[in-house]
Amino acid sequence: MIEVKGLTKYYGELAAIHDLDFSIDRGEVIGFLGLNGAGKTTALKILGCVLLPTSGDVTVDGIDIARNPHDVRRRIGFLPDTPPLYNDMTVGRYLRFAAELRGVPGSEADKAVGEAEEKTHTREVHDQPIFSLSHGYRQRVGVAQALVHRPKLLILDEPTSGLDPVQIVEMRATIRALRGDHTVLLSSHILSEISQTCDRLLVIQRGEIVAQGSEQDLATKLGGGGTIEVEVAAPSTRAIEVARTVTGIGECTVLSETGGVAVVSLQGSPDLRPKVVRALVQNGIDVLRIDRGAARLESIFLRLTQDAKVEDGRPQ
Amino acid sequence: MSAVTLIARRELGGYFRSMTGYVIAGLVLLIDGLLFNAFVLSAGEMYSADVLSNFFYISFGTTVIASVFISMRLVAEERQTGTLVLLTSSPVHDWEIILGKYLSALAFLAIMTLATVYIPALILVNGKVSVGHLAAGYLGLLLVGATTLAIGVFGSALARTQVLAAIFSGVIVVSVLIAHLLARVTDRPLKDMFMALALYARHFPPFQTGSIHLRDVVYYIVVSYVALFAAVRVMEARRWK
Numbered sequence: 001m002i003e004v005k006g007l008t009k010y011y012g013e014l015a016a017i018h019d020l021d022f023s024i025d026r027g028e029v030i031g032f033l034g035l036n037g038a039g040k041t042t043a044l045k046i047l048g049c050v051l052l053p054t055s056g057d058v059t060v061d062g063i064d065i066a067r068n069p070h071d072v073r074r075r076i077g078f079l080p081d082t083p084p085l086y087n088d089m090t091v092g093r094y095l096r097f098a099a100e101l102r103g104v105p106g107s108e109a110d111k112a113v114g115e116a117e118e119k120t121h122t123r124e125v126h127d128q129p130i131f132s133l134s135h136g137y138r139q140r141v142g143v144a145q146a147l148v149h150r151p152k153l154l155i156l157d158e159p160t161s162g163l164d165p166v167q168i169v170e171m172r173a174t175i176r177a178l179r180g181d182h183t184v185l186l187s188s189h190i191l192s193e194i195s196q197t198c199d200r201l202l203v204i205q206r207g208e209i210v211a212q213g214s215e216q217d218l219a220t221k222l223g224g225g226g227t228i229e230v231e232v233a234a235p236s237t238r239a240i241e242v243a244r245t246v247t248g249i250g251e252c253t254v255l256s257e258t259g260g261v262a263v264v265s266l267q268g269s270p271d272l273r274p275k276v277v278r279a280l281v282q283n284g285i286d287v288l289r290i291d292r293g294a295a296r297l298e299s300i301f302l303r304l305t306q307d308a309k310v311e312d313g314r315p316q
Numbered sequence: 317m318s319a320v321t322l323i324a325r326r327e328l329g330g331y332f333r334s335m336t337g338y339v340i341a342g343l344v345l346l347i348d349g350l351l352f353n354a355f356v357l358s359a360g361e362m363y364s365a366d367v368l369s370n371f372f373y374i375s376f377g378t379t380v381i382a383s384v385f386i387s388m389r390l391v392a393e394e395r396q397t398g399t400l401v402l403l404t405s406s407p408v409h410d411w412e413i414i415l416g417k418y419l420s421a422l423a424f425l426a427i428m429t430l431a432t433v434y435i436p437a438l439i440l441v442n443g444k445v446s447v448g449h450l451a452a453g454y455l456g457l458l459l460v461g462a463t464t465l466a467i468g469v470f471g472s473a474l475a476r477t478q479v480l481a482a483i484f485s486g487v488i489v490v491s492v493l494i495a496h497l498l499a500r501v502t503d504r505p506l507k508d509m510f511m512a513l514a515l516y517a518r519h520f521p522p523f524q525t526g527s528i529h530l531r532d533v534v535y536y537i538v539v540s541y542v543a544l545f546a547a548v549r550v551m552e553a554r555r556w557k
Binding site: 011048049050051052070071073074076078080082083084085086087088089097098100101102103106145 | 317319322323326329330333334397398399400401402403404405406407408409555556557
């Protein structure tokens with residue numbers, strides 16, 4: 001769906017993004033993860049055909065964005081970090097305007113607006129002036145304008161920015177519901193959002209992709225196999241002793257131990273969870289809970305963004 | 317519907333949905349009326365043609381000022397509020413964005429200018445007005461408005477804020493307004509060039525007195541085209557920045 005090769009953008013002497021290479025398959029939900037100022041917005045603006053790159057090749061659906069930006073724009077829906085909403089219009093009129101602007105014929109515009117409102121749960125504010133909307137609804141109308149012309153690719157720059165926790169959950173559900181009908185590329189610096197919404201991550205730092213892959217891939221490659229968190233009704237020393245007998249389990253750390261219940265973090269691939277449970281139970285230890293290591297993505301993100309340049313998930 | 321029509325219709329609706337349009341139109345009509353009363357009706361006995369000529373002289377000034385204020389928001393406001401991205405990420409050429417916005421402003425200015433027709437109608441109470449004089453004067457006002465709006469669109473495309481847009485446009489408009497003063501203190505060929513550029517002194521007085529010269533019509537159209545062309549180039553250049 002998207003092929004990016006050597007994408008570079010300079011603002012004066014400053015390289016906002018440098019030599020980006022990645023590809024995105026049809027139907028994927030991709031998270032563009034990076035700290036503020038890492039180059040996410042610049043990259044998304046180029047993919048959204050708002051900015052032109054200094055150098056590099058970008059194709060969307062096989063079409064070069066520099067040579068045929070119009071054809072690409074018909075195929076994409078773009079939500080910038082601030083939703084581009086005309087406060088003086090009602091939601092319905094605004095979405096109809098956006099649809100017609102992107103080439104939806106007037107006779108089909110109402111139907112397209114209805115579909116977009118249904119997907120983003122904004123039908124109830126159809127006749128409401130945009131200036132009177134809450135922040136959550138403004139963000140949803142922003143997503144609605146991006147998909148009103150039924151684009152193949154949706155580019156969403158920080159779609160949950162400024163939303164309260166309830167609105168974030170609703171927005172996540174909205175984005176997840178778009179999977180399948182659209183290829184979605186969204187950016188965020190909120191790790192949990194990326195983790196819960198996306199199939200694959202592109203981690204960008206100082207204008208360069210420092211890692212890409214699924215959360216699991218990154219954890220495995222960076223964390224030496226990732227971590228497993230297990231809660232047992234037994235002394236931690238006994239649990240660690242048994243867990244270490246499983247091949248692939250490395251360093252073990254006690255996270256908490258109260259009232260005969262211990263929580264232990266085990267260095268190792270989450271794929272080893274069945275073997276760990278089996279070993280513990282066979283040794284008479286009751287397993288109360290087992291999971292992937294908590295705060296895993298946060299630790300991956302911190303490692304990636306602390307100057308350690310990583311290529312394809314592997315530190316250099 | 318074409319992108320130009322869509323954008324023009326939305327923009328024109330924006331003038332009427334917000335207070336800005338009503339405030340500008342109200343102020344222009346009020347100032348036109350007050351100035352006409354103060355400097356034309358109170359000036360003693362005059363031929364109707366002179367009264368009408370003076371009305372067009374006054375309206376020239378209010379049209380130029382109003383055009384700067386009408387056009388300052390066109391691109392700069394959208395850039396400030398972030399709505400410009402909706403247009404620049406759509407399959408629409410930059411010239412279509414500029415032309416759509418320009419035509420909406422021109423339509424609004426035309427409606428506002430035609431609303432002043434009650435003033436010439438007042439002259440009919442005690443005198444006679446030639447329809448040709450009236451038509452020439454209003455054509456002149458629309459051409460001056462079209463030119464100033466085009467300069468305003470260029471200023472708005474250049475600026476990051478509406479205030480800066482008004483300043484940029486104001487500086488350019490004042491420069492072409494006083495070009496004839498520069499002509500007085502320079503020698504040929506600069507003298508001829510400055511005189512030819514003068515927004516008022518060279519090109520408007522014929523309209524004011526009821527004459528239409530092709531040379532003046534062409535001047536206003538060419539300046540408008542150049543300003544709009546420059547605005548489109550600014551928009552295109554911003555995609556590289």
